Amino acid sequence: MHKIIKILLTTGMLLGVQPALAIPFQPELVETKISQTPNRMMQLAEAWGFKLTQCQENVAVISHDLTGEKACVVPNYAIKAGKFIYDSTNHKIRPATDRATSNNNAEIATREVENQEIVFNFTNAYDYGICLDNILLAYENRQLELQQAPKNECAKNILNKFGNHLSKDIATKLIKSADSYATQDLEIELYPTFGLRRRIAINFGYIYDIDKNNEDILKYVSVNR
Numbered sequence: 001m002h003k004i005i006k007i008l009l010t011t012g013m014l015l016g017v018q019p020a021l022a023i024p025f026q027p028e029l030v031e032t033k034i035s036q037t038p039n040r041m042m043q044l045a046e047a048w049g050f051k052l053t054q055c056q057e058n059v060a061v062i063s064h065d066l067t068g069e070k071a072c073v074v075p076n077y078a079i080k081a082g083k084f085i086y087d088s089t090n091h092k093i094r095p096a097t098d099r100a101t102s103n104n105n106a107e108i109a110t111r112e113v114e115n116q117e118i119v120f121n122f123t124n125a126y127d128y129g130i131c132l133d134n135i136l137l138a139y140e141n142r143q144l145e146l147q148q149a150p151k152n153e154c155a156k157n158i159l160n161k162f163g164n165h166l167s168k169d170i171a172t173k174l175i176k177s178a179d180s181y182a183t184q185d186l187e188i189e190l191y192p193t194f195g196l197r198r199r200i201a202i203n204f205g206y207i208y209d210i211d212k213n214n215e216d217i218l219k220y221v222s223v224n225r
Contacts, residue, residue: 039064039067039069039070039071040064040067040069041062041063041064041067041069041070041071041086042069042071044064044071044086044117045062045071045073047117048117048119048157049119049153049156049157049160050071050073050074050076050078050079051073051074051076052071052072052073052074053072053073053074054072055070055072056072057081058075058081059072059073059074059075059081060072060073060074060075060079060080060081060082060083060084061082061083061084062084062085062086062093063083063084063085063086063096064086064088065085065086065087065088065089066088076153078119078121078153079093079121082095082096083095083096084096091117092185113170113173113174113177116161116162118157118158118161118174118177119153119154119157120154120177120178120181120182120185121153121154122152122154122182122190123186124190125190125191125192125193127152127154128178128182128190128192129192129193129196130149130150130151130152130154130155131152131154131155131158131178132175132178132192132196132200133149133155133196134146134149134151134155134158134159135155135158135166135171135174135175135178136171136196136199136200136203137149138158138159138162138163138164138165138166138171139166139167139168139171139203140203141165143164146164154178158174162174168203168204171203171204172204172206175200175204175206176206179208183209191208191209191210192208194216197211197217198216198217198220201217201218201220201221202220205221207221
């Protein structure tokens with residue numbers, strides 16, 4: 001009888017100790033470490049305005065082409081769920097899958113303007129025009145019109161980084177960078193409407209390729225000169 005009681009007591013102590021030893025979980029320690037020391041890809045994603053999230057299904061996973069570091073972000077207007085590669089040479093985010101099988105994943109190009117990386121994500125002339133209109137209104141200091149003007153991700157990104165008062169130098173660089181993205185990074189070249197191209201020619205003397213021989217645009221540059 002004494003032996004049986006001794007065995008039960010011993011077994012009870014072991015059962016009581018074993019769960020206590022299993023309390024610390026490694027995933028919790030790993031998660032804390034990641035949040036304290038974000039990698040370069042996570043820092044870039046945050047700088048572009050993306051919201052970081054846990055790596056799971058239905059999120060966008062961006063991998064750095066050189067370091068292999070990854071950032072998982074919440075899908076939004078600019079980027080959909082799926083796997084992407086950050087091209088550090090061309091400053092472009094592209095789908096990790098082949099272009100032919102990823103038509104739903106729009107490419108995102110970044111440009112550096114005054115040490116600020118700008119994300120351009122428009123894929124049609126309408127959104128391109130909204131972005132340019134906000135740049136022009138901010139340069140022209142037309143604050144009331146700027147507040148009332150439609151905003152998309154491109155416009156919000158620029159205004160958040162540079163504010164509502166753009167210098168001529170910054171505005172010109174933004175316009176040139178947007179033109180480069182619209183004509184080099186998209187499958188189909190995009191150009192602003194005539195009205196926007198005319199405003200840009202008047203304000204900045206910048207001529208788009210389609211207007212190199214357009215006297216209706218060139219005359220404004222000649223007047224400014």
